[in-house]
Amino acid sequence: MLNLNQNNNESLLPWYARPLSDLQYLIPHHWLSNILFHLSRLTSPWIKNFLIQQVISLYKIDMRQAQESDPTRYACFNEFFIRALHEDARPQDKANNTILAPVDGTLHQIGVLQNDKLLQAKRRDYSLLKLLGNDIEWTQRFIDGNFVTISLSLGDSHRVFMPLNGELIKMYHIPGSLFDINQFNLRLIPKLFLRNERVVCLFETAIGPMAVILIGTLFAGGIETTWAGAITPASRRINSWNYTTSTTPIRLNKGQQLGHFNMGSTVILLFGAKRIDLNSNLRVGMNVQMGISLGSILTGSIGTNHAN
Numbered sequence: 001m002l003n004l005n006q007n008n009n010e011s012l013l014p015w016y017a018r019p020l021s022d023l024q025y026l027i028p029h030h031w032l033s034n035i036l037f038h039l040s041r042l043t044s045p046w047i048k049n050f051l052i053q054q055v056i057s058l059y060k061i062d063m064r065q066a067q068e069s070d071p072t073r074y075a076c077f078n079e080f081f082i083r084a085l086h087e088d089a090r091p092q093d094k095a096n097n098t099i100l101a102p103v104d105g106t107l108h109q110i111g112v113l114q115n116d117k118l119l120q121a122k123r124r125d126y127s128l129l130k131l132l133g134n135d136i137e138w139t140q141r142f143i144d145g146n147f148v149t150i151s152l153s154l155g156d157s158h159r160v161f162m163p164l165n166g167e168l169i170k171m172y173h174i175p176g177s178l179f180d181i182n183q184f185n186l187r188l189i190p191k192l193f194l195r196n197e198r199v200v201c202l203f204e205t206a207i208g209p210m211a212v213i214l215i216g217t218l219f220a221g222g223i224e225t226t227w228a229g230a231i232t233p234a235s236r237r238i239n240s241w242n243y244t245t246s247t248t249p250i251r252l253n254k255g256q257q258l259g260h261f262n263m264g265s266t267v268i269l270l271f272g273a274k275r276i277d278l279n280s281n282l283r284v285g286m287n288v289q290m291g292i293s294l295g296s297i298l299t300g301s302i303g304t305n306h307a308n
Contacts, residue, residue, distance in 0.1 A: 120193060
């Protein structure tokens with residue numbers, strides 16, 4: 001049994017957690033994110049080099065892991081954020097039956113859906129149906145399945161990779177707010193992931209359905225995929241794309257880049273019921289790196305594809 005204990009007692013939070021959390025209901029999320037969107041693309045050497053160096057110092061980033069190790073050679077701050085790493089900096093678990101971590105980050109929650117409910121924090125859950133943009137068919141396919149939630153920090157490379165081989169079937173852009181995703185807000189703001197803007201990527205795999213959900217956060221409204229380019233910012237209504245009629249199917253291999261965030265955010269993975277076995281050594285709050293094994297495919301689940 002995985003250890004999912006995460007105390008949600010507000011008395012254990014610092015005194016400033018509640019005021020800061022409440023403030024986020026008032027601030028103009030998209031306006032602030034739009035300012036940073038443009039600031040992060042300034043090419044002025046003294047601005048972009050200053051910002052990059054501050055993040056390197058604050059998060060103690062080892063630039064030797066980056067394909068471009070000289071911070072001054074990035075054209076803008078955003079290029080540094082989505083920097084590519086050397087392959088040997090993030091070695092991938094090569095076993096055929098493993099599920100890979102798609103990003104570097106902090107493991108916020110991991111476990112089994114309770115019917116159609118995912119855990120945000122202790123005593124705080126949220127709806128799978130709402131998370132998937134009210135797609136009833138795909139919601140049913142994930143009932144009682146497994147989920148993994150990983151949040152990136154400012155110091156992480158913001159590229160997102162495939163946990164398994166898969167073919168893209170549908171994609172949704174679901175507009176929303178951009179509440180900051182941090183340990184305080186996860187415990188204080190109900191249904192945080194349903195409030196925030198997100199891109200939902202639905203894949204068919206050898207073991208059935210898989211979702212890779214990219215969630216925006218404050219100062220991080222920009223999400224891009226390798227097949228569609230920039231998805232957000234976008235319109236203020238739900239948009240959907242159906243790829244089943246495409247003459248050129250979009251198939252991505254395990255470990256292949258799926259997309260990236262323009263600034264930090266969160267990835268939620270979903271798998272069907274009794275398809276995978278999550279590693280028992282995973283703990284809420286631990287750091288993970290892209291390419292490590294999150295779990296393994298259950299014997300007999302390959303080929304159990306129930307897509308219509």
